[in-house]
Amino acid sequence: MYKAKAYAAGSATSPLAQTTIPRREPTESDVRIEILFCGVCHSDLHYVRDEWHESLAAIYPCVPGHEIVGRVAEVGSAVTRFKPGDQVGVGCMVDSDRTCANCKEDLEQFCPNGVLTYGSPDKHGTAPVTYGGYSESIVVDERFVLRIPDNLDLAGAAPLLCAGITTYSPMRHWGVGEGKKVGVVGLGGLGHMAVKFARAFGAHVVVFTTSESKKEDALRLGAHEVVLSRNADEMEKHAGSFDFILDAVAAQHDINAYINLLARDGNLTMVGAPEKPLSVAVFGLIFQRRSFSGSLIGGIAETQEMLDFCGEHNITADVEVIPMQKINEAYERMLKSDVKYRFSIDMASLKSD
Numbered sequence: 005m006y007k008a009k010a011y012a013a014g015s016a017t018s019p020l021a022q023t024t025i026p027r028r029e030p031t032e033s034d035v036r037i038e039i040l041f042c043g044v045c046h047s048d049l050h051y052v053r054d055e056w057h058e059s060l061a062a063i064y065p066c067v068p069g070h071e072i073v074g075r076v077a078e079v080g081s082a083v084t085r086f087k088p089g090d091q092v093g094v095g096c097m098v099d100s101d102r103t104c105a106n107c108k109e110d111l112e113q114f115c116p117n118g119v120l121t122y123g124s125p126d127k128h129g130t131a132p133v134t135y136g137g138y139s140e141s142i143v144v145d146e147r148f149v150l151r152i153p154d155n156l157d158l159a160g161a162a163p164l165l166c167a168g169i170t171t172y173s174p175m176r177h178w179g180v181g182e183g184k185k186v187g188v189v190g191l192g193g194l195g196h197m198a199v200k201f202a203r204a205f206g207a208h209v210v211v212f213t214t215s216e217s218k219k220e221d222a223l224r225l226g227a228h229e230v231v232l233s234r235n236a237d238e239m240e241k242h243a244g245s246f247d248f249i250l251d252a253v254a255a256q257h258d259i260n261a262y263i264n265l266l267a268r269d270g271n272l273t274m275v276g277a278p279e280k281p282l283s284v285a286v287f288g289l290i291f292q293r294r295s296f297s298g299s300l301i302g303g304i305a306e307t308q309e310m311l312d313f314c315g316e317h318n319i320t321a322d323v324e325v326i327p328m329q330k331i332n333e334a335y336e337r338m339l340k341s342d343v344k345y346r347f348s349i350d351m352a353s354l355k356s357d
């Protein structure tokens with residue numbers, strides 16, 4: 005065991021603060037990674053403040069962070085895919101049972117015995133639960149370590165590990181591509197990645213935002229049209245016209261307004277995970293055979309496919325790099341939808357703490 009510097013929350017109401025955490029010595033199949041950047045996901049905030057208590061209760065102390073990029077510092081004796089110096093990433097999962105039907109289909113995110121990057125029981129017994137990427141280093145089984153293409157900027161690549169795969173996966177699943185009209189609701193960390201992917205896949209892309217100030221950015225990021233969702237006339241113009249809508253909103257909102265924009269057989273997928281249940285008017289679904297579904301990150305193989313796609317198309321997140329010490333301020337700004345479009349923590353800042 006060794007000690008690593010990290011930022012942790014001690015309770016649902018306390019700010020994050022510096023601490024040290026134990027990390028295991030690499031086992032034969034482990035990779036020890038020096039963390040260079042970690043993206044700040046709205047899920048970190050939901051979890052730290054225990055907003056998901058009923059579905060996923062927080063355990064403290066909590067070290068969040070599941071958009072991790074860094075360099076391999078050390079590998080176990082049986083590791084074959086990585087060597088010291090490699091540029092790598094870790095997303096929301098660090099292990100699974102590898103034997104269930106989901107794991108066999110490369111859908112580890114649905115494994116009943118999956119281990120999340122933070123907050124899951126630590127089967128190595130190093131600590132009560134796993135600790136995430138707001139830290140100077142992490143030790144992960146090589147099967148859950150991803151290769152980051154060399155041409156990608158690392159600060160901007162970090163958010164691909166969650167925001168990237170969470171938007172890439174459902175769009176692949178629902179066949180987003182040429183000839184499809186696709187909506188993206190909420191231009192935050194996930195939403196801005198969804199716009200980049202939908203555009204790269206060849207779809208006609210419409211962004212729905214509550215922030216008038218993001219209109220220009222939405223077009224620059226690749227949207228063909230932008231709709232201010234609080235303007236009923238603008239919404240009405242798109243009624244019954246979408247093949248697919250991805251909803252990446254982190255708070256309560258009227259989901260029926262978007263269901264009514266779907267064409268016959270259209271699908272609305274939720275990736276946003278608001279604290280409280282949403283109310284669905286089923287007539288909106290019944291009359292046009294529309295469907296309403298959800299999606300959770302993506303499997304390891306698909307995450308690597310997404311990273312390679314980003315390498316080929318030069319796609320990264322638009323980030324504001326912050327020092328670790330600014331994390332509590334960053335959370336407050338995230339709640340005001342004031343992020344352009346992802347915070348990425350420069351872990352070098354932790355060294356001076």
Ligand code: NAP
Nearest residue numbers: 046047190191192193194213214215254255276277300301
């Ligand atoms: P974010 O950066 O905070 O973006 C959320 C966006 O939602 C905001 O930028 C804002 O966009 C919009 N929004 C916020 N409050 C709103 C309100 N009251 N009404 C309507 N729109 C509002 O968050 P994120 O990191 O992208 O995460 C988004 C959600 O996805 C979170 O709930 C997160 O936990 C969840 N998530 C799910 C998965 C998964 O696997 N399913 C993975 C990662 C994250 P505008 O300013 O454009 O309106």
Ligand code: ZN
Nearest residue numbers: 045047166167
């Ligand atoms: Zn996330």
